[in-house]
Amino acid sequence: MTATKQTFLPKGYELTVLLLLGLAWGFAYFDRMALTFLAPFVRDDLGLSNEQIGWANSGLSLTWAIGAYVIGRWSDLIGKRKPFLICALLLFSACSVLSGFAWNFESLLVSRVIMGVAEGPFLPICLAIMAAASAPTRQALNAGVLQNVFGPIIGTALASFVLVRIAAAYDWHMAFFIAAIPGVILALLIWKFVDEPEASGLATRQRPPGGFLPLDILLKRNVLVCSMVSICAVGSIVVGSIFMPLYLDGPRGYDDLVWSNVMTVVGFCPAVGAILVALISDRIGRKPPLVFFAFLMMLAPAALLFFQGPVTVLALLMFISWMGLGTFPLFMGVIPTETVGRLQAATAMGIVVMIGELIGGVFGPPIAGRLADAYGLDVAMYIQLGLAFMAGVMALLVVETGGRASEVAVAA
Numbered sequence: 001m002t003a004t005k006q007t008f009l010p011k012g013y014e015l016t017v018l019l020l021l022g023l024a025w026g027f028a029y030f031d032r033m034a035l036t037f038l039a040p041f042v043r044d045d046l047g048l049s050n051e052q053i054g055w056a057n058s059g060l061s062l063t064w065a066i067g068a069y070v071i072g073r074w075s076d077l078i079g080k081r082k083p084f085l086i087c088a089l090l091l092f093s094a095c096s097v098l099s100g101f102a103w104n105f106e107s108l109l110v111s112r113v114i115m116g117v118a119e120g121p122f123l124p125i126c127l128a129i130m131a132a133a134s135a136p137t138r139q140a141l142n143a144g145v146l147q148n149v150f151g152p153i154i155g156t157a158l159a160s161f162v163l164v165r166i167a168a169a170y171d172w173h174m175a176f177f178i179a180a181i182p183g184v185i186l187a188l189l190i191w192k193f194v195d196e197p198e199a200s201g202l203a204t205r206q207r208p209p210g211g212f213l214p215l216d217i218l219l220k221r222n223v224l225v226c227s228m229v230s231i232c233a234v235g236s237i238v239v240g241s242i243f244m245p246l247y248l249d250g251p252r253g254y255d256d257l258v259w260s261n262v263m264t265v266v267g268f269c270p271a272v273g274a275i276l277v278a279l280i281s282d283r284i285g286r287k288p289p290l291v292f293f294a295f296l297m298m299l300a301p302a303a304l305l306f307f308q309g310p311v312t313v314l315a316l317l318m319f320i321s322w323m324g325l326g327t328f329p330l331f332m333g334v335i336p337t338e339t340v341g342r343l344q345a346a347t348a349m350g351i352v353v354m355i356g357e358l359i360g361g362v363f364g365p366p367i368a369g370r371l372a373d374a375y376g377l378d379v380a381m382y383i384q385l386g387l388a389f390m391a392g393v394m395a396l397l398v399v400e401t402g403g404r405a406s407e408v409a410v411a412a
Helices: 003-009 011-046 050-078 082-100 105-119 122-133 134-168 174-179 183-195 221-249 256-284 287-296 297-305 311-340 343-373 376-395 405-411
Strands: none
Touching: 011 050, 011 082, 011 105, 011 174, 011 183, 011 221, 050 082, 050 105, 050 122, 050 221, 050 343, 082 105, 082 122, 082 174, 082 183, 105 376, 122 134, 122 311, 122 343, 134 174, 134 256, 134 311, 174 183, 183 376, 221 256, 221 287, 221 297, 221 311, 221 343, 221 376, 256 287, 256 297, 256 311, 287 343, 287 376, 297 311, 297 376, 311 343, 311 376, 343 376
16 A cells, blocks of 8 residues: 555545445455355255254354464465455355255255354454545444445345245356356455555554464453453344244245345344444443343344244344344454454454354354254253343443543553
């Protein structure tokens, strides 16, 4: 990046970075969520159990967690972001094609495991590049828009609408193949139009402290607390994302296009939540909206379990609840960055993502799947509800950081 871009933060370049990284993250999430929306088709065609569907998603979460930290830390240590981003786009696109070729549980699991390696570091690196390109007054807003506007609209709303229809018209293999195309296109656009962030003056003089395993970062209270929030919130959302379509298709008995439309509507609400949470947090601080919207995530599973009214009202309740995903940019990106500074931002974010995915994302789905096989899909909804409640409880322990981003960045 040129000195002009770094020093004066031209808004045109900032918007370009936001658009391209937002689209890239959206289609990365699109590829991750593809199995969620194609699960009824894949399960029936390959004869999979709920537990196996859970393990296929957990395998991705495991390598997502490891990749988020290892490659995020590597990126901080060498001071490079862009090469990792482009390689990740190409690799997870290839893995989507591999998923389309799956012929049994084992081949599906392998494709998802490899995909997790590529996608794990994707969001921390995107947020680190975005932070460098953002004006200080727009850091939380840009992080929220990147993660929770593009991600859910493309990865949930668009994925649910498009992939289910492709699978219904052709087959689920074709849906995976088509999902791979945008990542390749975006890799070329990012290579051409996004600059490598210029290292800060301090970063050019010294490497981030702590070596490859900087335990001091994890032991910072907010990073540790955000990691606990991440375990519960990621677990709740991953379990919900996997089993809500199966619940709508099974116990609720809606046909494919009806539940696909419900999930499409739900896919837009994290975008609303991201903007609301970002705007509120920039004005009154990070903690109050984090706590409130984390507890709000309980509403969706509760509505699926207990609400017996029209499907339109059910979709509305799920829409309101899923705005809780607007908290993810806070506890995964903004609060860790404001706690440790931008020099080690990718590391701190990688730690929070890794712990959340490694525990909540890896163990939640197969446990919920096994219990659902034994006792019914209601159990999965109770697990989702309980994890959302615990995310809100953990959020109460966060120490406020709002307004201190620039101070911490300089101190770092």
